[in-house]
Amino acid sequence: MDIGKKGQVYEKEQLKMIFYAFVIIFVVVFIILVFTHGVKIDVETSNLEQHSIVYRLLDSETCIGLENGILNLNNFNEGRLKSCFNTFNGVQMNLYHLNGSEIRIVELNKEMVAQKIVCGLKTAKYDCYDTRKLVIISENGDLKNGFMDFKVITNV
Amino acid sequence: MYKRGETTLSDAFSFILIAVLLAILLVIFIGFGGDNVESEIGVDDAIYSYENIFVLESYLNSFVEDDKIIGDLVNDWLLTGNKDLLIKETKNIFYPIYGACYVVDYNGQFFIGDSSFTGHRSTCVDYPNFENQEIYICIDFSKFDERLTLGEEGKCF
Numbered sequence: 001m002d003i004g005k006k007g008q009v010y011e012k013e014q015l016k017m018i019f020y021a022f023v024i025i026f027v028v029v030f031i032i033l034v035f036t037h038g039v040k041i042d043v044e045t046s047n048l049e050q051h052s053i054v055y056r057l058l059d060s061e062t063c064i065g066l067e068n069g070i071l072n073l074n075n076f077n078e079g080r081l082k083s084c085f086n087t088f089n090g091v092q093m094n095l096y097h098l099n100g101s102e103i104r105i106v107e108l109n110k111e112m113v114a115q116k117i118v119c120g121l122k123t124a125k126y127d128c129y130d131t132r133k134l135v136i137i138s139e140n141g142d143l144k145n146g147f148m149d150f151k152v153i154t155n156v
Numbered sequence: 157m158y159k160r161g162e163t164t165l166s167d168a169f170s171f172i173l174i175a176v177l178l179a180i181l182l183v184i185f186i187g188f189g190g191d192n193v194e195s196e197i198g199v200d201d202a203i204y205s206y207e208n209i210f211v212l213e214s215y216l217n218s219f220v221e222d223d224k225i226i227g228d229l230v231n232d233w234l235l236t237g238n239k240d241l242l243i244k245e246t247k248n249i250f251y252p253i254y255g256a257c258y259v260v261d262y263n264g265q266f267f268i269g270d271s272s273f274t275g276h277r278s279t280c281v282d283y284p285n286f287e288n289q290e291i292y293i294c295i296d297f298s299k300f301d302e303r304l305t306l307g308e309e310g311k312c313f
Contacts, residue, residue: 019171048200069210069211069214070214128305130305131207134214136217136219149304
């Protein structure tokens with residue numbers, strides 16, 4: 001191998017090294033992005049908690065007493081709900097007739113519910129979720145349509 | 157000692173191998189990242205759907221005129237094809253609650269409410285029928301809930 005050919009070989013090796021350097025950088029960036037993404041997902045679980053609170057309340061036949069979409073008004077009171085539903089989060093439930101007239105408001109963890117005034121503020125340490133559900137209200141044997149507004153307040 | 161042809165072939169092979177490796181990593185990253193985002197939304201949507209199963213139950217058991225429930229009107233539609241009363245009573249129930257921000261999808265055959273909301277965050281149930289056809293009923297009022305959270309539910313009425 002003469003000097004000219006040797007020079008060509010080194011040049012080729014240098015080109016390869018640049019290529020390999022890009023490969024290494026790509027792999028490192030890949031690993032960093034994957035791990036960063038994973039951490040970000042772990043943090044963003046507040047919606048899950050809020051949905052699960054509403055689901056647990058609606059699903060508990062022994063607590064809120066919703067069966068076949070029918071809510072027994074006698075079971076819908078603060079005393080009963082406090083004894084059968086444990087949560088550190090704030091829950092406000094407003095029950096209305098279909099015409100919009102209010103029937104009853106039940107709150108769990110009033111201190112947390114009071115934080116609802118800061119809902120929507122970017123700097124707030126609380127996250128709020130609102131949903132409206134159609135229910136059938138059983139009152140003294142009568143079945144009437146109504147709806148319930150849920151407001152769930154959780155810590156961010 | 158490699159011959160000149162062998163060296164070129166070897167280099168080409170290693171470059172192709174690395175390019176394939178990079179492509180696989182890229183696909184894994186896109187797939188990994190995409191799946192995570194979707195699975196997060198998927199979990200939220202799944203629980204939201206479970207929440208709204210209760211709304212579908214309430215809807216189908218709601219009493220309408222002549223001591224009938226909505227479920228009876230669905231059966232009438234399946235048997236006779238007449239859906240006028242079903243549409244009227246469904247609107248009577250849902251409009252006061254969700255305004256224009258809801259849709260009920262009857263097996264993709266017709267919609268009650270605003271069909272532009274279909275599929276946004278739907279909750280569906282299989283409806284038992286007489287001919288063992290696969291009939292589903294879906295409901296979606298997630299747009300209303302989003303506006304309720306922002307205090308803008310008035311826009312639906």
